[in-house]
Amino acid sequence: DIQMTQSPSSLSASVGDRVTITCRASQSISTYLNWYQQKPGEAPKFLIYGASTLQSGVPSRFSGSGSGTDFTLTISSLQAEDFATYYCQQSYSTVMYTFGQGTKLEIK
Amino acid sequence: QVQLQESGPGLVKPSETLSLTCTVSGGSMSNYYWSWIRQPPGKGLEWIGYVYDSGSTNYNPSLKSRVTISVDMSKNQFSLNLSSVTAADTAVYYCARAIYYYGSGRHLDYWGQGTLVTVSS
Numbered sequence: 001d002i003q004m005t006q007s008p009s010s011l012s013a014s015v016g017d018r019v020t021i022t023c024r025a026s027q028s029i030s031t032y033l034n035w036y037q038q039k040p041g042e043a044p045k046f047l048i049y050g051a052s053t054l055q056s057g058v059p060s061r062f063s064g065s066g067s068g069t070d071f072t073l074t075i076s077s078l079q080a081e082d083f084a085t086y087y088c089q090q091s092y093s094t095v096m097y098t099f100g101q102g103t104k105l106e107i108k
Numbered sequence: 109q110v111q112l113q114e115s116g117p118g119l120v121k122p123s124e125t126l127s128l129t130c131t132v133s134g135g136s137m138s139n140y141y142w143s144w145i146r147q148p149p150g151k152g153l154e155w156i157g158y159v160y161d162s163g164s165t166n167y168n169p170s171l172k173s174r175v176t177i178s179v180d181m182s183k184n185q186f187s188l189n190l191s192s193v194t195a196a197d198t199a200v201y202y203c204a205r206a207i208y209y210y211g212s213g214r215h216l217d218y219w220g221q222g223t224l225v226t227v228s229s
Contacts, residue, residue: 001169031211031212032212032213034215034216036153036216038153042221043202043204043219043220043221043222044153044202044216044219045219046215046216046217046218046219049209049212049215050209050211050212051212053212055217087152087153089153089155089215089216091212091213091214091215092213094166094213095166095169096155096168096169097155097214098155099152099153099154099155100152101152102152102153
């Protein structure tokens with residue numbers, strides 16, 4: 001199975017900060033990497049596919065990069081509505097789709 | 109706008125079968141992978157499996173012996189059965205649509221609101 005590890009597990013930041021979340025795969029997954037945002041009590045919201053392509057409607061302050069085993073999600077200037085938990089998910093394996101454990105982004 | 113809505117019992121007894129249905133509205137079910145994901149309270153997301161419009165399925169190996177996912181295109185619904193449940197199966201269960209893009213695989217673009225299923229006697 002492909003394991004996905006996110007770091008950090010939690011992060012405190014302020015509105016306006018630039019924030020980076022990292023996701024590492026246990027083996028190369030090319031760019032088969034998706035990102036989701038989940039707010040408390042809500043379903044996850046799809047943000048990015050193919051490691052770097054923003055879903056329609058997602059603000060441009062979100063960006064993704066990486067390939068192989070190492071990936072990042074960057075929020076260029078945090079807004080109040082961005083405080084949430086973020087999950088990466090690999091779609092390389094057609095047998096098993098694995099999520100990272102999540103990164104909780106909190107207000108400092 | 110595609111919408112998904114889970115339905116089913118919120119309480120299931122240990123050793124029994126958990127059964128949920130997801131109703132899809134606002135779009136066709138053809139050419140998509142209809143998925144179930146769960147999230148234990150306070151924990152992360154776990155992919156359970158999916159069914160394609162043809163009825164072919166793929167399941168999480170750790171749950172495969174207990175899971176059945178099926179689709180009824182005529183009713184715009186797909187369903188999850190999870191047998192022999194224990195307290196460890198207590199979670200919010202989400203249904204979601206997965207779309208495939210060549211070169212980037214499948215991603216879950218539309219989700220239901222989720223339904224909490226508690227396993228308890």
